[in-house]
Amino acid sequence: MQLSLVIPAYNEEARIAATLEHVLAYLDAREYVSEVVIVNDGSADATGDVVRRYVGHAPTVVRYIEHPENRGKGHAVRAGMLEYARGAYRVFFDADGSTPIEEVDKLWPCFESGADIVIGSRSIPGADVEVRQSRARESMGKVFNALLRLFRLTRFRDTQCGFKGFTARACETVFPRQTVMRFSFDAELLYIAEKRGLRIAEVPVRWLNSPLSRVHPITDATRMFWDMVLIRLRALTGAYR
Numbered sequence: 335m336q337l338s339l340v341i342p343a344y345n346e347e348a349r350i351a352a353t354l355e356h357v358l359a360y361l362d363a364r365e366y367v368s369e370v371v372i373v374n375d376g377s378a379d380a381t382g383d384v385v386r387r388y389v390g391h392a393p394t395v396v397r398y399i400e401h402p403e404n405r406g407k408g409h410a411v412r413a414g415m416l417e418y419a420r421g422a423y424r425v426f427f428d429a430d431g432s433t434p435i436e437e438v439d440k441l442w443p444c445f446e447s448g449a450d451i452v453i454g455s456r457s458i459p460g461a462d463v464e465v466r467q468s469r470a471r472e473s474m475g476k477v478f479n480a481l482l483r484l485f486r487l488t489r490f491r492d493t494q495c496g497f498k499g500f501t502a503r504a505c506e507t508v509f510p511r512q513t514v515m516r517f518s519f520d521a522e523l524l525y526i527a528e529k530r531g532l533r534i535a536e537v538p539v540r541w542l543n544s545p546l547s548r549v550h551p552i553t554d555a556t557r558m559f560w561d562m563v564l565i566r567l568r569a570l571t572g573a574y575r
Contacts (some may be wrong), residue, residue, distance in 0.1 A: 336366035337438070338421030340414035342407050343372055346429040347379040349544070353431040354388050354396075360435045361394040369395040369421065373414040376404035408512065408519025415500065416509040424505055428496035430544035440537045441499045449535035450504040451527055453490065454497035460538030478558055482521055485566050489528075490536060493521040497539060504532055511574050518561035525565060526574050 388396045444452040
């Protein structure tokens with residue numbers, strides 16, 4: 335199994351089918367063996383019914399895991415990447431397909447050059463943001479990233495793009511140390527990876543904002559700020575060793 339594509343899903347009834355159709359058409363045409371792992375994070379809608387229709391698909395294997403209650407995107411990603419994925423390389427991927435699956439092609443040269451983790455970025459030269467976020471969402475992201483760098487938690491300008499690839503070894507190093515289970519988990523993962531000496535590469539990606547995004551510019555911004563403070567405190571107490 336070369337590639338595991340892990341998709342966290344919460345109340346994605348309206349858009350998960352279109353994403354899976356696109357993903358499976360792409361992966362079915364590749365020469366390598368792959369699987370798609372969908373982790374349903376306690377959805378209250380018919381997400382599970384939609385996804386179950388794809389279980390048994392071939393040649394790409396589709397696996398479905400259902401959590402009984404919502405525990406956060408970070409928790410669903412952790413479970414998929416660490417507990418259920420079987421690939422030598424594992425990519426987590428947003429259910430809305432904001433970063434098209436074709437961008438996976440950009441990861442392989444980085445892995446072949448020795449990267450342990452490859453992250454998609456919307457903020458470096460070469461990125462193609464075709465559909466932008468709202469002004470409030472963009473401002474929130476920029477402020478959050480500036481604070482991350484002020485707190486010396488990251489050197490990257492886009493920690494929140496939902497398109498990141500890991501080797502199996504990197505997953506086993508980083509995810510057991512993860513403590514943040516909601517939107518700030520990406521920043522924590524990258525901080526842990528750098529502290530553990532893993533090699534991280536950054537690639538520009540094509541990206542199309544989904545108008546159905548559930549990130550709230552006020553409540554989630556507050557939660558992300560406190561997550562950042564907790565990451566810094568945990569780092570100071572040696573929690574990530």
